[in-house]
Amino acid sequence: MSLLIVGTVAFDSIDTPFGSSDTILGGAATFIGLSASLLQVPNAIISVVGGDFPEEYLEMLKTKGTDTSGIEIIPTGKTFFWHGKYHHDMNSRDTLTTEVNVLADFEPKVPKSWKSPDVLLLGNLHPSIQLQVLQQLDQRPNCVILDTMNFWMDSAWDQLLEVIAKVDILTINDEEARQLSGEYSLLKAARKILNMGPKSLIIKKGEHGALLFHDNHIFSAPALLLEEVYDPTGAGDTFAGGFAAYLAKNRKYDFSSMKTAIIYGSALASFTVEKFGTEKLQSLTREELAERLKAFKNLTQYDMVLEQQNQNK
Amino acid sequence: MSLLIVGTVAFDSIDTPFGSSDTILGGAATFIGLSASLLQVPNAIISVVGGDFPEEYLEMLKTKGTDTSGIEIIPTGKTFFWHGKYHHDMNSRDTLTTEVNVLADFEPKVPKSWKSPDVLLLGNLHPSIQLQVLQQLDQRPNCVILDTMNFWMDSAWDQLLEVIAKVDILTINDEEARQLSGEYSLLKAARKILNMGPKSLIIKKGEHGALLFHDNHIFSAPALLLEEVYDPTGAGDTFAGGFAAYLAKNRKYDFSSMKTAIIYGSALASFTVEKFGTEKLQSLTREELAERLKAFKNLTQYDMVLEQQNQNK
Numbered sequence: 001m002s003l004l005i006v007g008t009v010a011f012d013s014i015d016t017p018f019g020s021s022d023t024i025l026g027g028a029a030t031f032i033g034l035s036a037s038l039l040q041v042p043n044a045i046i047s048v049v050g051g052d053f054p055e056e057y058l059e060m061l062k063t064k065g066t067d068t069s070g071i072e073i074i075p076t077g078k079t080f081f082w083h084g085k086y087h088h089d090m091n092s093r094d095t096l097t098t099e100v101n102v103l104a105d106f107e108p109k110v111p112k113s114w115k116s117p118d119v120l121l122l123g124n125l126h127p128s129i130q131l132q133v134l135q136q137l138d139q140r141p142n143c144v145i146l147d148t149m150n151f152w153m154d155s156a157w158d159q160l161l162e163v164i165a166k167v168d169i170l171t172i173n174d175e176e177a178r179q180l181s182g183e184y185s186l187l188k189a190a191r192k193i194l195n196m197g198p199k200s201l202i203i204k205k206g207e208h209g210a211l212l213f214h215d216n217h218i219f220s221a222p223a224l225l226l227e228e229v230y231d232p233t234g235a236g237d238t239f240a241g242g243f244a245a246y247l248a249k250n251r252k253y254d255f256s257s258m259k260t261a262i263i264y265g266s267a268l269a270s271f272t273v274e275k276f277g278t279e280k281l282q283s284l285t286r287e288e289l290a291e292r293l294k295a296f297k298n299l300t301q302y303d304m305v306l307e308q309q310n311q312n313k
Numbered sequence: 314m315s316l317l318i319v320g321t322v323a324f325d326s327i328d329t330p331f332g333s334s335d336t337i338l339g340g341a342a343t344f345i346g347l348s349a350s351l352l353q354v355p356n357a358i359i360s361v362v363g364g365d366f367p368e369e370y371l372e373m374l375k376t377k378g379t380d381t382s383g384i385e386i387i388p389t390g391k392t393f394f395w396h397g398k399y400h401h402d403m404n405s406r407d408t409l410t411t412e413v414n415v416l417a418d419f420e421p422k423v424p425k426s427w428k429s430p431d432v433l434l435l436g437n438l439h440p441s442i443q444l445q446v447l448q449q450l451d452q453r454p455n456c457v458i459l460d461t462m463n464f465w466m467d468s469a470w471d472q473l474l475e476v477i478a479k480v481d482i483l484t485i486n487d488e489e490a491r492q493l494s495g496e497y498s499l500l501k502a503a504r505k506i507l508n509m510g511p512k513s514l515i516i517k518k519g520e521h522g523a524l525l526f527h528d529n530h531i532f533s534a535p536a537l538l539l540e541e542v543y544d545p546t547g548a549g550d551t552f553a554g555g556f557a558a559y560l561a562k563n564r565k566y567d568f569s570s571m572k573t574a575i576i577y578g579s580a581l582a583s584f585t586v587e588k589f590g591t592e593k594l595q596s597l598t599r600e601e602l603a604e605r606l607k608a609f610k611n612l613t614q615y616d617m618v619l620e621q622q623n624q625n626k
Contacts, residue, residue, distance in 0.1 A: 089497060185539070187539065187540055188540065205521065219612065219613070221615075223533075225500040225531060227498065227500055259615035263615060299532065300532070304576065
């Protein structure tokens, strides 16, 4: 079992109604790698950072279980930086600063030992970078998962469609599903998107959970109700990481496995939002995760007795 | 088993992006009564209509199974009329006309034979009318359910709190839960509202399903994904009607029963939105309902294997 990850490793600065973070460790691949390590799935990150990136961050990722040999360090460059501010409802945010820095000229290089992963997770980056990674592999992974966002729909439409056509599973949010398909109904949107190539589609709905579409099957996963959402940054990446790692761990990619994988991703994401950045993921224990998985199960279980209907047919 | 309903019996005129209805049969109690009759639960409506209300509508309700003896007819008055227009997303709407008419002086009168129902559903009306109905009963029903809306929070706060304190189950939507509690987090909102008196709270989230809170238990019910939402009018009333009727039918009011009742309410509501007004509810068969209940079950079922966690403790 193995998971290869391409995505950002970055600095974040986050303002919320509850307070502000310093410049802290962020980036999609960071959240994904930590999630995979928590599920004890061997994983490696393909990314790029600048000379300003603390060695201790790389050490931490390594200690947790991530192979960081694919994270290129450009000594003269600066690491990608994002500064964002969340509004009171914590569902909307403004980007105050984006410094692309070393990511502007990023040319991903997959290490030799990682050219045949079980699962490849193409984190949210320019579609051409995602394509380059796919092309560098010795063989097609058992499962390729693509995470993207509206930004690439606006700026790299053709390349995005090219990479979408090559993956097994696409994860986007509800607004992005509508933009990608031109359909308001998520059911119609999903049908159109599945015709673009992916075998499965996950629509993330934030505090309203997630939907999984595969052939004619639909699964609706709830989101856990949280006392307080402290910092939503990285929740979507954690979700994708937990989802991908669960599949890689069990090496089964059918509808049933994907459903359980979504619950794992949702459970992990529910921890990420409890503290700033990766803080909670770094300290999370497998016992806490097991407890939360049970809470998810309790949230949706019900008894359905259909006899009364059948008697009256 | 029996369900007493108080609520509007009315005329609606509905504009949607897909077309407009004529002036058609509407009103919360109408949708609730039809839902209860579908579940074969004896039910009666307490309401008022004008001399303009067609006898055939009352006949239809009677034929389906609703006792209409509590629907007062004011020959010289006009029936409550609502004209609304839905926006393209079908989630928001504008009220173009509201003619309160005979409802302005409505004094509910519970027929003698209905003074001891199993379940009482206080449909969305002025809280003082809801209180009057409660006071006319010979004994407190096993279960009293209250449906209300933000309008009464703005215009009749004290009376609303008075009736809320007297009921077992309150149903409102997410925005209303936030307004009633002053809390943005639905978890915190639910705790505050349960301290106002009700033993259980249902928060309706439209296309995102519903949440049930009871003691420290939470249940998250999904909404079915629909090809097309044709007319959302009456969906919330149908939901409440199906929920109340399921409880009345089984005469159990515990958490487990309420969870299943929510699925029944959701399934019925998913039919209501498929056509204008009550059209789909009137033609619905119990076989169609049974099929949809199965679809709901499939939507949320998943296998959870926690052994891997336990082995690594």
